[in-house]
Amino acid sequence: ETGVTQTPRHLVMGMTNKKSLKCEQHLGHNAMYWYKQSAKKPLELMFVYSLEERVENNSVPSRFSPECPNSSHLFLHLHTLQPEDSALYLCASSQEGLAKNIQYFGAGTRLSVL
Amino acid sequence: TQLLEQSPQFLSIQEGENLTVYCNSSSVFSSLQWYRQEPGEGPVLLVTVVTGGEVKKLKRLTFQFGDARKDSSLHITAAQTGDTGLYLCAGANSGGSNYKLTFGKGTLLTVNP
Numbered sequence: 342e343t344g345v346t347q348t349p350r351h352l353v354m355g356m357t358n359k360k361s362l363k364c365e366q367h368l369g370h371n372a373m374y375w376y377k378q379s380a381k382k383p384l385e386l387m388f389v390y391s392l393e394e395r396v397e398n399n400s401v402p403s404r405f406s407p408e409c410p411n412s413s414h415l416f417l418h419l420h421t422l423q424p425e426d427s428a429l430y431l432c433a434s435s436q437e438g439l440a441k442n443i444q445y446f447g448a449g450t451r452l453s454v455l
Numbered sequence: 456t457q458l459l460e461q462s463p464q465f466l467s468i469q470e471g472e473n474l475t476v477y478c479n480s481s482s483v484f485s486s487l488q489w490y491r492q493e494p495g496e497g498p499v500l501l502v503t504v505v506t507g508g509e510v511k512k513l514k515r516l517t518f519q520f521g522d523a524r525k526d527s528s529l530h531i532t533a534a535q536t537g538d539t540g541l542y543l544c545a546g547a548n549s550g551g552s553n554y555k556l557t558f559g560k561g562t563l564l565t566v567n568p
Binding site (some may be wrong): 376382389444446449 | 494495499510545547555557559
């Protein structure tokens, strides 16, 4: 148990569906992240929120829309996805301001787009 | 763009053997972290190394940070089946925003009984 909980763990959706991924952290951290993990690629940073403000959008297509209503919760809203978006989506949190930037990850949501 | 190269990409060994995996870059990092990711789970932090030349031990795992803070190695002694997983290294930037980590592609280790 890392203190970061992601739901759902698995998601299958069609290209016309709208769904949301949820992440909750119980560590009192002030920064949260969305990563995409695909086979044979390094973890790709998608979005970063610090103190509930988005500080990074790594050229992510607009069909991915993040939301951070407070420092403990992070959502990733999905719509009109493509099959190549199938991947493991990981949420992480950290306490920004620490030089080591230790990030704690959730177990991920395995997304399959049909 | 900072890159971290991990080698080997895949490693399959028998229980009881020793192994070393590597994480190399041409860039300097302020710190480097090692994570292990088991199937169906997210990465879990094993260790953070900060000082050039630093060596840290975690039971049978020995981590070393290069003198120039550009590379790192992980040595496992007498591997066990529970060591199976994807080992990821991640470097924290030495300047600029302190929230970014650069990840390698990982080494997938399989320890066979």
